[in-house]
Amino acid sequence: MNNAELYEGNNNLQKRDALDCLEEFADKMMWKRSGDRIIDIGCGDGSVTVDLLKEFIPENFELLLGCDVSEKMVTFANVHHKNERTSFTVLDIAGRLPEELRSNFNHAFSFYTFHWIKDQEAAFNNMFDLLVEGGQCLLTLLGHNPVFDVYRILAESNKWGCWLHGVERFISPYHDSQYPEQEIRKLMKKIGFTDIVVTCQEKSFIYDSPEAVKKAVQAVNPFSMPKEVFDDFMIDYLNVVRDMNLIDEVNNNKPASVRSIYKLIVVFGTK
Template identity: 20%
Template structure:
């Protein structure tokens, strides 16, 4: 695979690369919540799944399913980040058949996916359906000028304002918001500028 700027591929990047460190930190954050059946939707090359497994000291994770729409990416993940606890599938995150095909999950992770999708509401609906009643969804997206507004990233359809992100998640009973700047993830500190939002959601 080649680095195009669309996907993070750790084995092709310097370990001190800022973008890589930010992405790794998000999976470190998600490790706090990961347990049971885990879905990493739009999992990319699978490095995040390896981080989840490496951090599972209490063996809370039963199985992880990684889903991505790109065949080459899934093939790379199967070759580089495999385990008896991991399965990969080529799937469209907007498919109405996802729940039938994959079942339901205790933990769903969706990092840097939402902003790529025109039909963001359909994607959130799918996540709601896939999440077990007692499950947790950990979802992130970069902050921006608003839905449909121009942004510097050619791969992004939307970059959300905070209130738009919260509105998209309004079907969940509980939404905890965290913010990221560089490799720090925290609750918002007044006056501090952040570039990315992470929500932890439950029914």
């Protein structure tokens, strides 16, 4: 999950969902006349930050700061996207927040990142602390996703158990939740957020071939394995996906398309 080039070329699903969310909440965003300071938490390669998010913020913003726990991602984002008002820095949103970042941003965004974090309270608390009074946050994160079931099934097998050791670390804290919206709303209320909106939306995405799935899985694969092992892993991965009836085999000699149906949690709140 550290390979920025690979992620940049295989994040169509994440980009589509970030765009949907930005469009849905565009009217709720309260921008200043000038000088907005914006942070994008878990910016990855930086393409969502500059290609999508930047389109939604007023031109006269003061600072757009992308942050990510991965040094490699931050380096890539700085090399490709940095300019006078846009830059990228290493930050673990569940870790200790540097003093200079506290109460510093009018808006905090985060796309496809919070489901990687086990300590949800620390992450939401830090996001609150990053904001000025009246500051707003907007996030997407995964809830239930069959991908996590595939990981669990393979982790139980003798063949993949050792490669997928500690699999639960990489499963969304909301994968098994019946009412993730309620859990998140309760947590945000406790922290002090107001004007809270949390929805759990059913989404679907069609990959036009198993090869496209392979690249998308590889781009976010949290398990470290050599390439030849990963190729073998993906054969078994796709067999499990087939058993789950998610592969459309009837396709007139074209490669079979693969359906992904998952729950996306969208979160909005004000400090």
